[in-house]
Amino acid sequence: MTTEESIRGDIVEVGRRLYSRGFVASNDGNISVRLDDRRIMTTPKSVSKGYMTPDMMVIVDYAGNKLAGERDPSSELKMHLAVYEDRPDVKAVVHAHPPIATAFAVAGIPLDRAVLAEVITTLGCIPIADYATPSTAELPAAVKRYIKAHDGLLLANHGALTCGKEVLGAYYKMETVEHFAQISFIARMLGGERLISRDEVTRLQGLRGMYGIASPAEICADPAGAGAAAGECQVIQSPVTDGPRLVHETALRRSPSGDEEIRLTYRELTALIEDAVKALR
Numbered sequence: 001m002t003t004e005e006s007i008r009g010d011i012v013e014v015g016r017r018l019y020s021r022g023f024v025a026s027n028d029g030n031i032s033v034r035l036d037d038r039r040i041m042t043t044p045k046s047v048s049k050g051y052m053t054p055d056m057m058v059i060v061d062y063a064g065n066k067l068a069g070e071r072d073p074s075s076e077l078k079m080h081l082a083v084y085e086d087r088p089d090v091k092a093v094v095h096a097h098p099p100i101a102t103a104f105a106v107a108g109i110p111l112d113r114a115v116l117a118e119v120i121t122t123l124g125c126i127p128i129a130d131y132a133t134p135s136t137a138e139l140p141a142a143v144k145r146y147i148k149a150h151d152g153l154l155l156a157n158h159g160a161l162t163c164g165k166e167v168l169g170a171y172y173k174m175e176t177v178e179h180f181a182q183i184s185f186i187a188r189m190l191g192g193e194r195l196i197s198r199d200e201v202t203r204l205q206g207l208r209g210m211y212g213i214a215s216p217a218e219i220c221a222d223p224a225g226a227g228a229a230a231g232e233c234q235v236i237q238s239p240v241t242d243g244p245r246l247v248h249e250t251a252l253r254r255s256p257s258g259d260e261e262i263r264l265t266y267r268e269l270t271a272l273i274e275d276a277v278k279a280l281r
């Protein structure tokens with residue numbers, strides 16, 4: 001049974017692991033858990049995540065107002081609230097600044113190549129949410145553009161965010177993001193990744209169900225197949241590597257008329273329409 005006390009202990013443990021693995025420096029990073037439909041438990045601000053105690057946690061409502069706890073929540077809590085709002089299936093969110101993944105986020109390079117089976121089956125492609133000033137309302141808005149379809153995001157010039165059904169699960173995804181970034185970086189030093197074939201990507205996608213992975217973090221599907229019709233990410237031939245590449249962002253290609261055509265996934269199109277409607281309000 002998951003009690004509030006055990007959740008406090010799990011958050012302390014995740015903080016310890018984030019700090020000991022160098023995924024955060026100083027007082028960086030934050031962790032939160034959905035307790036029920038009214039309350040969220042989260043880490044306090046201005047505390048090293050490696051040295052927290054269970055009593056330090058803060059309980060807030062879904063508007064970010066403090067309900068209990070001696071300390072105040074992190075100013076980055078808004079980003080967590082945005083995830084809970086858009087993902088009813090998510091029970092925990094972890095935000096950190098793991099150095100290699102953050103370097104990809106700083107360089108503007110998404111982790112979107114089909115190279116590791118475990119990444120394809122757990123996270124799919126890992127896009128970069130646009131840069132936004134930390135702690136402002138811009139950051140939750142940037143996260144909202146992608147979080148409906150992804151369990152792991154890079155945050156441009158900032159760090160990474162992962163979510164899951166429980167806090168250790170969300171943390172393990174952060175480990176996977178950083179591990180994937182390290183391997184991708186070294187592989188590029190060694191001359192570049194050899195990508196997994198399109199058929200294998202499709203097969204791996206099928207394995208997700210076997211592993212009980214029902215998150216909406218889409219694995220990219222064949223553009224000519226059902227995936228495109230269902231509005232999932234798409235696999236295109238990468239001009240650089242001539243292999244399949246997981247595409248989650250706007251893909252540009254030449255149409256028969258020679259005009260540049262913007263191709264969007266269904267979710268991206270929905271996000272753009274939502275943005276436009278909001279702007280009209």
Ligand SMILES: [Zn+2]
Nearest residue numbers: 029076134159
């Ligand atoms: Zn941060």
